[in-house]
Amino acid sequence: MAKLVKDLMHAGLITCKPTATLGQVAVLLNQHHVHALVVADRDGRALGLISDFDLMAGEWLSSDQESLAVMQRLTAADLMSHPIDTIEASTPLADAAGIIMEKKVSRLMVMENGKPVGIISLSDFIASIASEIKSKRNTVCDVMSDAILVCRGKTPVVSAARAMTSSGWRSVLVVDAKGKILGVVSGHDLMHLIRDGVDESLIVRDVMHPALTIDINASLREAADMMIQNYHHRLVVVDKDDPDSFPLGAISTFDIVAEMARPDSVWQK
Amino acid sequence: MPNSSIGMGEQDQSEREKFENELKAILKACKDAGILMRVIGSLAFQMHCPQFGYLQAAMGRAYTDIDFAAYSRQNKQISELMAKMGYVDNREVFIATEGERAIFDKPGTGLHVDIFYEKLDFCHAIYWKDRLEVDSPTIPLAELLLEKMQIVQINEKDIIDTIMLLLEHPLGDVDDETINIKLAAELCASEWGLWRTTTMNLEKVKQLAGYYPQLSDEQKNKVASQVDEILARLNSEPKPLAWRIRDRVGDRIKWYKEVDEV
Numbered sequence: 001m002a003k004l005v006k007d008l009m010h011a012g013l014i015t016c017k018p019t020a021t022l023g024q025v026a027v028l029l030n031q032h033h034v035h036a037l038v039v040a041d042r043d044g045r046a047l048g049l050i051s052d053f054d055l056m057a058g059e060w061l062s063s064d065q066e067s068l069a070v071m072q073r074l075t076a077a078d079l080m081s082h083p084i085d086t087i088e089a090s091t092p093l094a095d096a097a098g099i100i101m102e103k104k105v106s107r108l109m110v111m112e113n114g115k116p117v118g119i120i121s122l123s124d125f126i127a128s129i130a131s132e133i134k135s136k137r138n139t140v141c142d143v144m145s146d147a148i149l150v151c152r153g154k155t156p157v158v159s160a161a162r163a164m165t166s167s168g169w170r171s172v173l174v175v176d177a178k179g180k181i182l183g184v185v186s187g188h189d190l191m192h193l194i195r196d197g198v199d200e201s202l203i204v205r206d207v208m209h210p211a212l213t214i215d216i217n218a219s220l221r222e223a224a225d226m227m228i229q230n231y232h233h234r235l236v237v238v239d240k241d242d243p244d245s246f247p248l249g250a251i252s253t254f255d256i257v258a259e260m261a262r263p264d265s266v267w268q269k
Numbered sequence: 270m271p272n273s274s275i276g277m278g279e280q281d282q283s284e285r286e287k288f289e290n291e292l293k294a295i296l297k298a299c300k301d302a303g304i305l306m307r308v309i310g311s312l313a314f315q316m317h318c319p320q321f322g323y324l325q326a327a328m329g330r331a332y333t334d335i336d337f338a339a340y341s342r343q344n345k346q347i348s349e350l351m352a353k354m355g356y357v358d359n360r361e362v363f364i365a366t367e368g369e370r371a372i373f374d375k376p377g378t379g380l381h382v383d384i385f386y387e388k389l390d391f392c393h394a395i396y397w398k399d400r401l402e403v404d405s406p407t408i409p410l411a412e413l414l415l416e417k418m419q420i421v422q423i424n425e426k427d428i429i430d431t432i433m434l435l436l437e438h439p440l441g442d443v444d445d446e447t448i449n450i451k452l453a454a455e456l457c458a459s460e461w462g463l464w465r466t467t468t469m470n471l472e473k474v475k476q477l478a479g480y481y482p483q484l485s486d487e488q489k490n491k492v493a494s495q496v497d498e499i500l501a502r503l504n505s506e507p508k509p510l511a512w513r514i515r516d517r518v519g520d521r522i523k524w525y526k527e528v529d530e531v
Contacts (some may be wrong), residue, residue: 053510053514054514054517056514057514057515057517057518061515061518061522067522067523070521070522071518071522074518074521078517078518079514079517079518080517081513081517228510228511228514229509229511231509231510231511
């Protein structure tokens with residue numbers, strides 16, 4: 001029997017108030033280690049979603065003290081996306097994957113009897129791919145490091161999904177034999193597997209997309225700018241003087257959110 | 270009504286012909302030298318609006334200089350050509366703008382030539398890459414429209430030029446004697462600030478066109494319908510995530526660059 005959305009969703013909603021500042025949202029995202037919060041009113045009604053991507057606007061647009069002051073005053077209600085894309089809990093997972101691909105979103109709010117009961121996100125789908133292969137095979141290549149997750153172009157996609165899940169990463173970097181970056185496989189690249197079925201012969205080179213790189217000396221604002229303009233959650237950090245060498249690391253929206261959540265950050269003042 | 274008087278005022282026919290004849294001479298010299306320069310500014314609107322170009326003089330829109338778009342790879346050839354034609358290069362401008370702009374003065378004539386290399390970069394940047402080959406002798410009509418619409422503090426002269434353009438040319442998805450609003454919509458979808466300024470100014474054009482006694486009711490309606498069609502196209506163009514997030518922040522953060530007068 002086909003799995004349903006309710007089998008995979010994250011039950012319950014992690015919420016914030018509409019009046020929460022970007023700094024407060026950053027703290028909540030960091031505490032719960034999630035990519036988005038449901039913005040809910042005092043009666044618990046879901047008004048919208050605010051994600052780590054929305055928070056990138058804080059760094060992106062704070063080019064001077066004046067704009068920083070404006071952005072510090074912005075609230076979750078100002079920046080949230082709405083209405084929230086929803087899906088019925090009884091929907092087959094394959095259909096849900098299709099909706100996520102079609103709408104180009106990262107999560108859907110799950111509804112049952114007209115009420116929100118949870119969230120299903122890209123991370124949940126990636127985990128489901130990983131768990132599926134676990135049941136079929138005994139050994140799977142594991143991640144090399146949680147600082148930077150890499151694989152070669154011939155790595156099976158299901159192995160990459162397993163590695164992404166166990167490391168808690170949403171993407172894996174694909175490199176050649178000398179460490180030169182070939183591309184990136186992200187959750188969105190794997191959605192086809194949910195919709196069309198897991199094909200164990202697929203390798204990451206078949207599904208990867210070009211990597212977005214940033215110099216190690218670039219500012220956080222430049223990183224946020226690049227992420228938001230290109231809709232990438234993670235950038236590969238390289239040495240601009242030697243861009244073909246093995247990457248130095250990666251910076252994600254989580255890293256920037258964590259920085260914004262620090263007690264001594266400008267976002268907490 | 271915007272209150273700047275730059276480019277506004279009566280200008281006798283001989284003065285207008287001085288600019289127009291000089292423009293023709295420069296264009297011919299460019300053609301002979303294999304230099305790609307395209308006219309922008311008031312004279313471009315005049316050249317590309319043969320039917321409604323009379324409105325400039327009728328509405329008191331004066332020529333003040335001769336403006337061109339060009340590629341920076343030809344900047345040396347352009348400097349040499351301008352020198353041969355008796356112009357003096359204002360080198361400070363070229364250096365201060367890091368080669369993005371050059372101003373040439375012709376002593377004793379009151380003629381100035383302003384050249385914008387690679388892009389027009391005032392409140393928002395409009396890039397020339399692969400676009401100067403599209404039309405001749407001016408930049409394409411879509412860029413002519415955006416040249417005016419990207420100015421946050423838009424002046425009456427810019428409103429008049431835009432009205433002429435909208436009366437003269439149909440809207441469409443191509444460049445050939447058509448204002449390519451497909452391209453304009455794509456550019457505005459790639460930068461929220463350009464969309465914000467352009468839509469704001471289009472509304473101003475529509476509103477102000479209604480007050481000009483030099484325009485017939487039919488012409489006023491035509492301008493209004495053209496503006497409505499462009500706005501509908503700009504607003505219906507799919508927008509990327511960055512645009513949508515920037516839209517939520519809105520006017521709370523300044524969305525344009527201040528223009529430095531040269």
